[in-house]
Amino acid sequence: MLFNSNEFLFLFLPVSLLLYHLTRVKFGKNKAIxxxxxxxxxxxxxxxxxxxxxxxxxxxxxxxxxRLIVRETKKTFLKIGITFNLLLLAVYKYLGFIELNIEAFTGSSINLPELVLPIGISFYTFQQIAYLVDVSRNKTEVKVPPSKYGLFICFFPQLIAGPIVHHKEMMPQFEEDKKHAELLKLACVGLVIFILGLSKKILIADPLGEFASPLFARAEQGINIHFFIAWSAAFAYGLQIYFDFSGYSEIRARSRTFIDQLS
Structure with a gap:
């Protein structure tokens, strides 16, 4: 589900906001989380x-x-945790690369299974490593219920594209209570920034991509492209990437802020 898709903008996000707010008011913070x-x-x-x-x-x-880091030898289980997370990432992200190199050096085919790269695996892997390190250094809360820890790792505005955040920075925001007037003011500001981010994506980044992509495809096919047209495509692609990331960052940040402001 893309952040600029109709499913996200007109169904998932508003329904999530409404359900979260109603659940928090009627059943409390823990149920809402x-x-x-x-x-x-x-x-x-x-x-x-x-x-x-x-x-x-x-x-x-x-x-x-x-739990083991808290109760047992911190350094030992921290190393185990970091190793586990990096191996999980390596299997899904670099198995094909490793296979190609082994085959190139040995000249034989090993036929490892082809794995589809799970979206967001880099972000949730490194976020968990950061949490393990914080726990080992006594820099964050350690007695976290599974639902709160699960939300910390897979909170939808940041799950698939980051940013990587620390537990002590993110989760206390769900415990805060805001007055209605303050909530309304912050939500209005957040909505404006959300719209600006969406506009960057739809009105600037996507049209630039529609211009640049066919020209890159022609160059890949070996078709000669005029000097100035080629440089125009290069500049358009650079601006597309910039506005894509800039717009998505604002959409993600405001989606997260909307939830936080309903806390």
Whole structure:
């Protein structure tokens, strides 16, 4: 589910905001956090449900390692945790690269299974490593319920494209209570920035991509392109990437802020 898709803008985001707010008012913070965790899993699973168990398994193993770091030898289980997370990332992200290099050096075919790269695996892997390090240094809360830890890892505005954040910076925001007037003011400001980010993506980045992509495709096919047209495509591509990331960053940040402001 893309942040600029109709499904996200007109269905998932407003429904999530409404459900979260109603649940928090009627049933309290903990139930609202659990709901938001489930909504974030739905958001992730909308792309590919097969990788939800992998995400949950990663969360479960890291939560177990946190308990061991607290109770046992910190350095030993921290190393185990970092190794586990990096190996998980390597299997899904670099297995094909490793296979190609082995085959190039040995001249034989090893036929390792082809794995689709799970979206967001780099972000949730490194976020969990950061949390393990913070726990080992006594820099964050350690007795975290599974639903809160799960939300910390797979909160939908940052799950698929970051940014990587620390637990002590993010989770206390869900415990805050804001007055109605302050909430309304912040929500209006957030909505304006959200619209600006969306406009960057739809009105600037996407049209630039429509101009640059066919020219890059022609160059790849060996078709001669005029000097100035080629440089125009290069500049257009650079601006497309800039406005894409800039727009997405603002959309993600405001999506997260909307949730925080309803806390």
């Amino acid at each position: 659990y709901l938001l965790f489930l909504l974030s899993l739905f958001f992730y699973g909308y792309w590919e449900w097969r990788y939800v168990p992998l995400l949950l398994a990663s969360i479960g193993v890291n939560l177990f390692l946190v």
